[in-house]
Each structure stands twice: as structure tokens, then as C-alpha cells.
Amino acid sequence: MTTKIDLPSTSSSCPPFRKLTYDVFLSFRGTDTRTNFTDHLYAALKQKGIYTFRDDEELNRGESIGPNLLEAIEESRYVIVVFSQNYADSSWCLDELAKVAECRRAMGQTVLPVFYHVDPSDVRRQTGEHFGKAFQEHQERFGGNPDKLQRWKDSLAEIGNLSGWHLKDGYESKFIQEIVEKIFTELNQIIPIYEGLVGMDSHLNEMLSYLDIGCPDVRIIGICGMGGIGKTTIAQVVFERVQAQFEGCSFLENVREVTEKQGAVHLQKQLLSDLLECSVNVQNTKKGKSIMRERLRTKMVLIILDDVDQEKQLEALCDRESFGPGSRIIITTRDKHLLVEGDKVYTVNRLTDDEALELFRMKAFKKDQLVREDFLELSEEFLKYANGLPLAIKVLGSSIRGRSVKLWSSALKRLEKNPPKGIIDVLKVSFDGLEKSEKKIFLDIACFFKGGYIDHVTRILHGSDC
Structure with a gap:
């Protein structure tokens, strides 16, 4: 079985001056886990886009680790230490661990111990058949260097006392999934995935309450609003924030456009490929629906269907009975009528005056630029035209960025006769429908x-x- 161990940890976020090259550094005993557990863990981290350092060299090592390895430890946000039965046999691993403990204390590095078929208390106290015996041998070998021995013991006690996982006799795949999910979720929370997106906090909080992740039923959530209001952006932010909590995920962009050009079968293939992580042959939509029902009915998945404009698209891609308990389907559309079978509908409103001005200033002016009064007066006129529509504000602000007051005035006069093509193209979709x-x-x-x-x-x- 696998047991999550929750013990006190004093690690903190890294100081801003710290250089971070890797998301994760893997510390492990090669002869124990290189070709099995650690290899599978490395592959799972890599599959999630988590940049991981793993020492792949099988070398005749000396008494000290090289500078490249020390540097990799210092430049990693997380360190996963896989304590296996023969970990403490290696002076190399113990030196590596001592460096990890040093970085944790000095730079707030997050360290996650994995107790792989070893007792955590044996690690902390250097007792038992494996860790106790290893230190008896180290005592004989390094007895003349008591400082080194004490540094190793202190490091094992410190790292062994952190919150981690204890694998006894359960399924390693589930165990690895827990570790990867924790790191992936935390990384997404600290990465500024919606930097520069005005008002996104309130959108995200509302959507998370609608999703109610963890509730076992299958839920369909709609995001509705006019073209250019920000539906797709909200869906992208939600997707990035929560995808690690699902067994599979798929973001199908531009459903309307893809259906027109390539058909619904193409979207079914993409959906199945994303969720099953393999190529799936689909001859027609009926066959695609059957495959989804057979292969995905036990899988907890997250699906985004972006820019849906026809009921037949939902029929091909959004059969509630096809997905496992806890699954969530998010649909973005301009047509609220298409969401009648949904559980919740989030209607996206126009930006408030303050939000509109904030977004316009981000697009029209350089950061920290001192804005003159004449520019502010013209800004208000542009915002009246945009009427709280994020797309219009972005297009207008970007088009006059860095230009003179005279050119701003000229652009303002042209708006009523000749609106920007970027705005017209988006709004025209609603008219064409x-x-x-x-x-x-x-x-x-x-x-x-x-x-x-x-x-x-x-x-x-x-x-x-x-």
C-alpha cells in the first residue's frame, strides 16, 4: 500500500534572486531504482511538461560529486529524494543529500522525500537492516572524518522528517501519479498563467465554484457571452489551473471553425487521442461516440469545447454518459440556447469602467509610462467606443501604442467610418450565425x-x- 506521511516542514518559497533552471531534481540510488521506479517517475514528470534533472551517467565515481550536479541541485525548484534500501550505501548519494539539505535551509528549496520500501524511521535515525548497516560501514571507512559522517546523519534526519510518501506494497503507477499531480498543481499556481488579464481572479473563482471538483457526478459547465468578451481566455486559465486533477484532459479550440473545415470526426479523433494518449481510428461520428463510451466511461476527464455554435457538435463530443465519474466538460459559446442541458452557465459580462481603463492602459502605453492629460482624455473616447468589450480594447490600444496625440485623434475620427478589421471579423461571426x-x-x-x-x-x- 502507499501511505502519505504529513510531518512538519519549514521549507519556504525561493528568494527572487535565485536562478531556477529545473522544476525538479531527482536524487536516487541508481542500482535500486534507475530502470524502474525512478525511470517511470521521470517519464511521468516529463509527460506533464515538468523540466526534470536526472543524472543518467553510470560512472566510477570518486568521493565527491561534480560541480555540474551541485549546480543542478541549486537551480531546481523541487528535489525529490527516493530513499531506497541501498541509498545510504552510496557516499555519492549522501553527499548529494547533504547539498539538498543545505539548499533547503539557505534558499527555501522544496524537498519531497519518497520512502521506497524502507521505513521512514530507519532513514531519520540511521537504523534497521539497510541504513543501520550502511552507517556501520561508513563509520569504519570515514571514522577519521567525523564532520562528514555527522553531516550525512543530520541530512538524513532533516530530509527524512519532511512530509513525503511511503510506498510499501501498492501500485507504483498510482503512487507516481500522486507525486506528479502535487508538483504539477503547485507549479501551475505559482506560474503567472493570467498575467496581464484584467478581472481574471473573479472569473476564475466563479468557475471553480461551478466546477466543484471532487464531486462524483459528471458536470457540464457553459461559458456564454458575445464574441470578443473573453470566453476562450477564461476557459484556458481554468484549464491550466485544474487539469492536473484529472486522469486525462483535452482542449478542443475553435470547434465551429474546425467542424466547418474538417468535420466532427476530426474533433472526435483529437479528443480520443488527447484522453487516451494514442492514435484512434474513427470512421464516422457514430463510431466515434461508441469508442468514447467504451474507452472513457471509467476515466475522470476534463474537456474544453471552445466556440460551439451547433447542437450537432455537442451530440458528437459531449455525451454525458461517455465519461467517468467526476468528469467536467466546459463549453464556450455565444448561443445560450445550446447550454440547456448544462448544469451551470457562467455569463461573461463586459468590463467595468475601471477594468476597461486598466486594460487599455496596458495595451496603449508602455509600462511605468507617465501619461499626459491629453492622452487620458482621448483614452476615454476610445473606451466609449469599445463599450467594455475586451477584444475591442486590446485592438484599439495596440493600434495606437507609442503614437502621437495627433495620430490618436486621427484614429478616433476613423473609427465610426472604418472600424478595425480585427473587431469586425469576430463580431461578424455572430451575425453570420x-x-x-x-x-x-x-x-x-x-x-x-x-x-x-x-x-x-x-x-x-x-x-x-x-
Whole structure:
């Protein structure tokens, strides 16, 4: 069985001046675990995109470890120490561990011990059949260097007393998954995945409450709003934050566009490939749905279906019964009607005035730039045009960045006659998706009733059989 050991730890976050080259450094006894447990752990970390240092050299080592290895320890955010039965036999491993303990104390390095078929108390106290015997031999060999021996003992006591995992007789794959999930989740929390995204904290908190990860039912969550409002960005941030908590994940971007160009079968293949991590042959959508139901019904997965605009896309990709307990499907769409079968719908609103100004300043001005009063006055005019739409604010701000007041004024005058193509292309998708009669009503309102009262316009349109 595997047992999680929770003991006090004094490690802290690394000082800002510390150079970090690796996410993880693996310390292990090569003859014990190089080709089995440590190799599988290394592969799992690598598969998650976690940059890991593993010493692959089988060398006739001397009494001290080389400078490259010392440097790798110093430049790693995490150190995983795999205490195996013969770990303490190696003076090389013990020197490595002493360096790890030193870095932990001096730089706040996070150290995670793994007790691989050894008793944690034997590690801490250097007792038992393996660690006790090893130190008897070291005493004979290094008795003339008591400082070295004491440094090794202190390091084993310190690292052996940290929170870690104890593998006794359980499944190693599950054990490795726990370790990787912990590191992956923590790395995602410290990486600024939404740096520069205004108002993202509130979006993320709301979505996390809707997802309620850990609840065993399969949930479908919708993110709804007009084009350019930020639906896809919110989905991306949520995906990065929570994906490590699932057995498989898939982010299908631009479902509408991909369906038009390549068909729903292409998306089914991609979904199955992402979740099963292998190529899957799908002849048609019916076959794809059958494969999903058979292969994914016990798997807890996270799926993002981005920019859905037709019910048939959901029929091909979003059968609730096809996924295992605890699975979560997030759908972004402009059409709230498509989310009637969902459990929750998060409607994305326009930015507040303060948020809009913050985003515009980020795009239109250089960092820490002193902004003159005339620029601020023109900024307000641009923001009136953008009306809280993040896409419009980004496009407008970027287009005038670094330009003179005169060019800002000129750009402002051109807006009503010639809006930026980047904005028109996104908004036009919504218009193209309307029925013929709906397009007619839209154009009538845009051309003849702009600024009119809703009740008055509604009566006129009803009177004309629209």
C-alpha cells in the first residue's frame, strides 16, 4: 500500500534572486531504482511538461560529486529524494543529500522525500537492516572524518522528517501519479498563467465554484457571452489551473471553425487521442461516440469545447454518459440556447469602467509610462467606443501604442467610418450565425432605430410582421 506521511516542514518559497533552471531534481540510488521506479517517475514528470534533472551517467565515481550536479541541485525548484534500501550505501548519494539539505535551509528549496520500501524511521535515525548497516560501514571507512559522517546523519534526519510518501506494497503507477499531480498543481499556481488579464481572479473563482471538483457526478459547465468578451481566455486559465486533477484532459479550440473545415470526426479523433494518449481510428461520428463510451466511461476527464455554435457538435463530443465519474466538460459559446442541458452557465459580462481603463492602459502605453492629460482624455473616447468589450480594447490600444496625440485623434475620427478589421471579423461571426429573418431585423434596427426605445422599436417590428 502507499501511505502519505504529513510531518512538519519549514521549507519556504525561493528568494527572487535565485536562478531556477529545473522544476525538479531527482536524487536516487541508481542500482535500486534507475530502470524502474525512478525511470517511470521521470517519464511521468516529463509527460506533464515538468523540466526534470536526472543524472543518467553510470560512472566510477570518486568521493565527491561534480560541480555540474551541485549546480543542478541549486537551480531546481523541487528535489525529490527516493530513499531506497541501498541509498545510504552510496557516499555519492549522501553527499548529494547533504547539498539538498543545505539548499533547503539557505534558499527555501522544496524537498519531497519518497520512502521506497524502507521505513521512514530507519532513514531519520540511521537504523534497521539497510541504513543501520550502511552507517556501520561508513563509520569504519570515514571514522577519521567525523564532520562528514555527522553531516550525512543530520541530512538524513532533516530530509527524512519532511512530509513525503511511503510506498510499501501498492501500485507504483498510482503512487507516481500522486507525486506528479502535487508538483504539477503547485507549479501551475505559482506560474503567472493570467498575467496581464484584467478581472481574471473573479472569473476564475466563479468557475471553480461551478466546477466543484471532487464531486462524483459528471458536470457540464457553459461559458456564454458575445464574441470578443473573453470566453476562450477564461476557459484556458481554468484549464491550466485544474487539469492536473484529472486522469486525462483535452482542449478542443475553435470547434465551429474546425467542424466547418474538417468535420466532427476530426474533433472526435483529437479528443480520443488527447484522453487516451494514442492514435484512434474513427470512421464516422457514430463510431466515434461508441469508442468514447467504451474507452472513457471509467476515466475522470476534463474537456474544453471552445466556440460551439451547433447542437450537432455537442451530440458528437459531449455525451454525458461517455465519461467517468467526476468528469467536467466546459463549453464556450455565444448561443445560450445550446447550454440547456448544462448544469451551470457562467455569463461573461463586459468590463467595468475601471477594468476597461486598466486594460487599455496596458495595451496603449508602455509600462511605468507617465501619461499626459491629453492622452487620458482621448483614452476615454476610445473606451466609449469599445463599450467594455475586451477584444475591442486590446485592438484599439495596440493600434495606437507609442503614437502621437495627433495620430490618436486621427484614429478616433476613423473609427465610426472604418472600424478595425480585427473587431469586425469576430463580431461578424455572430451575425453570420443568424437566420435570414433575424439578419433582416438586425439590419433594420442598426440602420433605422439606433438609439430608439426598445418598447417603441418592438411595436414597430411586430406591426411589420418581423
